[in-house]
Amino acid sequence: MALVxxxxxxxxxxxxxxxxxxxxxxxxxxxLRDSKDATGxxxxxxxxxxxMGFSGLLVPEKFGGSGLGCVEAGVVMEEIGRTLMPxxxxxxxxVAASALSRGGSEAQKAQHLPKISDGSLLAALAVDEGxxxxxxxxxxxxxxxxxxxxxxxxxxxxxxxxxxxxxxVAARTAGAAGDRNGLTLFLVxxxxxxxxxxxxxxxxxxxxARIAFDxxxxxxxxVLGEVDQGYGLLEGVLNIGRGAVASEMVGxxxxxxxxxxxxxxxxxxxxxxIGEFQALQHRAAQLYIEIEITRAAVLKALxxxxxxADKAGTAVAVAxxxxxxxxxxxxxxxxxxxxxxxxxxxxDIGFFMKRARVCQELFGDSNFHADQLARGxxx
Amino acid sequence: MADLEKFRSETRAWLEQNCPPEMRKxxxxxxxxxxxxxxxKFSSEAQRVWFERMRDKGWTxxxxxxxxxxxxxxxxxxxxxxxxxxxxGARQPLTSFGISMxxxxxxxxxxxxxxxxxxxxxxxxxxxxCQGYSEPNAGSDLASLQTRAESDGNDYIINGxxxxxxxxxxxxxxxxxxxxDPAAKKHDGISFILFDMTSKGVSTKPILLISGYSPFCETFxxxxxxxxxxxxxxxNRGWDVAKYLLQHERAMISGMGERGVGRPLGQIAADSVGAxxxxxxxxxxxxxxxxxxxxxxxxxxxxxxxxxxLAKAGQSHPAFSSAxxxxxxxxxxxRYEILMSAGGSDALEWESERSRGGARPRAWLxxxxxxxxxxxxxxxxxxxxxxxxxxxGA
Numbered sequence: 038m039a040l041v042x043x044x045x046x047x048x049x050x051x052x053x054x055x056x057x058x059x060x061x062x063x064x065x066x067x068x069l070r071d072s073k074d075a076t077g078x079x080x081x082x083x084x085x086x087x088x089m090g091f092s093g094l095l096v097p098e099k100f101g102g103s104g105l106g107c108v109e110a111g112v113v114m115e116e117i118g119r120t121l122m123p124x125x126x127x128x129x130x131x132v133a134a135s136a137l138s139r140g141g142s143e144a145q146k147a148q149h150l151p152k153i154s155d156g157s158l159l160a161a162l163a164v165d166e167g168x169x170x171x172x173x174x175x176x177x178x179x180x181x182x183x184x185x186x187x188x189x190x191x192x193x194x195x196x197x198x199x200x201x202x203x204x205x206v207a208a209r210t211a212g213a214a215g216d217r218n219g220l221t222l223f224l225v226x227x228x229x230x231x232x233x234x235x236x237x238x239x240x241x242x243x244x245x246a247r248i249a250f251d252x253x254x255x256x257x258x259x260v261l262g263e264v265d266q267g268y269g270l271l272e273g274v275l276n277i278g279r280g281a282v283a284s285e286m287v288g289x290x291x292x293x294x295x296x297x298x299x300x301x302x303x304x305x306x307x308x309x310x311i312g313e314f315q316a317l318q319h320r321a322a323q324l325y326i327e328i329e330i331t332r333a334a335v336l337k338a339l340x341x342x343x344x345x346a347d348k349a350g351t352a353v354a355v356a357x358x359x360x361x362x363x364x365x366x367x368x369x370x371x372x373x374x375x376x377x378x379x380x381x382x383x384x385d386i387g388f389f390m391k392r393a394r395v396c397q398e399l400f401g402d403s404n405f406h407a408d409q410l411a412r413g414x415x416x
Numbered sequence: 417m418a419d420l421e422k423f424r425s426e427t428r429a430w431l432e433q434n435c436p437p438e439m440r441k442x443x444x445x446x447x448x449x450x451x452x453x454x455x456x457k458f459s460s461e462a463q464r465v466w467f468e469r470m471r472d473k474g475w476t477x478x479x480x481x482x483x484x485x486x487x488x489x490x491x492x493x494x495x496x497x498x499x500x501x502x503x504x505g506a507r508q509p510l511t512s513f514g515i516s517m518x519x520x521x522x523x524x525x526x527x528x529x530x531x532x533x534x535x536x537x538x539x540x541x542x543x544x545x546c547q548g549y550s551e552p553n554a555g556s557d558l559a560s561l562q563t564r565a566e567s568d569g570n571d572y573i574i575n576g577x578x579x580x581x582x583x584x585x586x587x588x589x590x591x592x593x594x595x596x597d598p599a600a601k602k603h604d605g606i607s608f609i610l611f612d613m614t615s616k617g618v619s620t621k622p623i624l625l626i627s628g629y630s631p632f633c634e635t636f637x638x639x640x641x642x643x644x645x646x647x648x649x650x651x652n653r654g655w656d657v658a659k660y661l662l663q664h665e666r667a668m669i670s671g672m673g674e675r676g677v678g679r680p681l682g683q684i685a686a687d688s689v690g691a692x693x694x695x696x697x698x699x700x701x702x703x704x705x706x707x708x709x710x711x712x713x714x715x716x717x718x719x720x721x722x723x724x725x726l727a728k729a730g731q732s733h734p735a736f737s738s739a740x741x742x743x744x745x746x747x748x749x750x751r752y753e754i755l756m757s758a759g760g761s762d763a764l765e766w767e768s769e770r771s772r773g774g775a776r777p778r779a780w781l782x783x784x785x786x787x788x789x790x791x792x793x794x795x796x797x798x799x800x801x802x803x804x805x806x807x808x809g810a
Contacts, residue, residue: 040722120786169600313809318801325800326739334715334724355714407707414710415695416682416704 038344042335046112049105053116061122063385065311066410069123070242076200077244078123087156091126096275097135098149102134106343107277111284111335120286121392123243127285128197132278133160136205136211140222140262140270149203149224161201162278163192163248166273170194170401172207172271173215177250179208179223186210188223190308191249196399198246199236201227206250211265213364220268222261229253240279241391273346276353277280279400280342283335283353283360286396290328290360290367291387296372304376317374331356331363358406363404384404420761426527427500434469438462440505445775452541454588456737467541470509475540477515478524483538484531490500491728513582514538514545516668521608521661534589534610543715546613547665548578548635549551549658550594556795558593559602559655561636565594565609565738567644572596572609574617574640580789584620587613591661597652608654608661611642627781628774666788669790670720670744682706685758702757709750716743735803742796745786752780775787 042050060082069077085163086092096102110131117124120137134153137146154159160416188208198204204225212219219366227234231251239245262270298321303313338356341349368390372379379386397403418502443449447459450467470476473487478491480486489497519538522531537543554561563576574594580717584590597605601660613620619763622630649657682697690698716803723740726732727792755776756763763780766773787793801807
């Protein structure tokens with residue numbers, strides 16, 4: 038398959054770009070932050086997303102979705118990255134929809150997927166427990182209790198956990214932290230007794246949650262996939278999420294870079310545009326090259342996910358590792374080359390820097406993914 | 417699509433049938449590369465068989481037109497041949513500057529007569545070419561070159577000196593930049609001309625490099641007589657041809673690393689560094705350097721694939737090969753720094769049985785030229801800044 042977007046994918050990009058740049062420029066995020074908005078994103082805009090078919094992008098057609106793939110999800114994520122639009126798209130339409138489509142029983146799919154497609158259900162994946170992404174280290178306990186399970190433990194960095202109507206929780210039904218076997222995914226109602234959600238407004242003005250589970254009872258029907266065998270499903274879903282976040286970072290990085298190059302041409306010091314100085318030209322050129330190479334790696338990973346998500350691990354590790362370092366370089370150079378202006382809150386560039394930091398951490402940072410690659414190659 | 421899948425299975429079967437097992441092993445020395453030319457010798461029977469079968473199939477250059485000895489394949493088909501060759505680790509049957517540099521320029525700027533004269537001899541491996549670009553006082557500032565071509569009836573008389581002429585001492589013909597109008601501005605008085613290296617007045621002198629090898633030469637022209645019909649493109653517009661050819665040269669150099677073939681770097685490192693019971697390298701810092709390198713290497717491979725696909729879709733920027741050249745060469749230097757570090761004192765042996773004559777340190781030193789030859793990294797960044805980013809005054 039050619040490593041370029043098809044005509045249909047380019048059209049999808051254009052329509053997503055049109056909507057997002059019109060309705061949710063960076064000022065939209067700024068306004069939500071400044072007004073201390075309780076939701077942290079616009080529910081009206083989410084309705085529009087649903088009407089345009091974006092919320093059900095990855096949901097099979099028989100459940101009211103568009104039945105498209107990871108490349109298309111990446112196209113939308115990239116546009117979200119360009120304006121830093123806070124949106125349930127990642128947590129609900131990419132991650133949760135993939136988890137349900139890939140691991141759900143017919144009854145679970147029929148119950149939840151149509152509501153994801155029409156925008157009426159928000160969902161969140163609860164996997165991290167410590168400060169770093171270590172899915173194998175999951176230790177939240179799910180003890181058998183009667184016909185079901187009782188969940189006890191803590192989750193952190195649950196993206197959009199504060200607004201979720203449905204939680205997908207990684208828990209340990211057997212074995213110990215570090216074991217591949219013994220992990221199980223559960224569908225949990227956040228209103229369950231014993232479950233406490235604390236909204237954590239993050240550095241980037243997007244939202245996550247810390248969630249405490251104190252003997253939260255779930256029945257056997259709430260198991261997503263198979264008991265004790267949930268790690269494969271989780272890994273596949275995480276890889277889809279990683280591909281999506283990598284796409285967001287490509288959009289974010291390219292936008293910062295575009296703004297920076299414009300500034301290099303406009304800003305004058307010592308009687309000339311600062312873009313005439315070779316010290317800055319070469320750094321700008323290096324950054325351009327990094328972005329182009331990362332873009333290719335990310336598209337490669339998205340295509341690999343669509344071909345066979347279970348075999349895309351290496352391509353995804355490469356993409357997420359590259360996207361993290363490239364976006365970091367883009368925002369650092371962006372702030373530095375904007376000089377004092379780049380340090381002001383009034384200027385948008387700081388928002389990009391903050392979001393890049395969060396995206397870097399989300400679903401594993403560059404170090405995590407380089408390590409994954411090394412393990413995969415046996416060294 | 418069905419046609420392409422059929423083509424893929426036919427290609428796979430043909431390669432399986434025709435590529436000798438010895439030609440599917442990674443190359444270990446310079447002699448494993450077959451360059452063709454008047455004075456060439458095959459290093460093995462398998463090399464000869466493989467070359468001749470591919471030549472007869474038209475696949476020494478699969479995407480050139482059949483009338484010039486190519487395979488007449490379109491972009492998709494040529495990509496399939498590359499992929500299927502890579503899948504079995506098949507070596508290139510023929511490597512030459514005729515294929516990677518002169519050919520594309522002749523296809524675009526050559527007359528029909530020039531194409532018919534030269535391209536079939538390239539695809540058949542009969543003539544080996546070298547490139548006369550750099551001069552002692554025209555390196556990064558290539559357009560300031562001074563080699564003169566003075567008109568004398570139907571001929572030019574060429575005088576001057578070239579330097580860093582790769583394998584000039586083995587080459588049969590040269591494609592050369594010469595100044596045909598000394599009065600014009602520096603980019604405007606240059607012509608692109610072809611001539612036989614056995615012409616009277618041509619001499620070469622190998623340059624010993626830090627690797628201990630002499631892949632480059634000084635090349636001298638003393639009243640060399642060349643017919644005017646050997647000019648490619650328009651007289652005094654040779655810079656256009658030169659630049660176009662450089663794009664192809666840079667794409668070739670960016671691909672010079674041994675990407676994705678052979679054992680993973682981490683496993684090579686484990687031979688000398690050691691590993692724990694799980695196979696994890698005993699040197700955590702080195703392991704992390706290697707992992708980061710392999711991330712970048714895989715990403716570059718994707719970018720190279722994408723560059724071809726973008727070109728096919730008519731969406732590529734002509735200066736993009738400069739971006740790839742910059743990254744590919746810097747990456748290859750990183751690869752060899754890692755290999756040297758991983759090899760420890762073993763990798764320092766210059767003359768010994770175990771080191772196969774110092775293969776690794778010599779290859780390490782050779783890579784240092786990658787970011788200089790074909791335009792330095794700094795020149796590449798300047799081109800990206802000016803032509804792609806449109807930064808002022810670059």
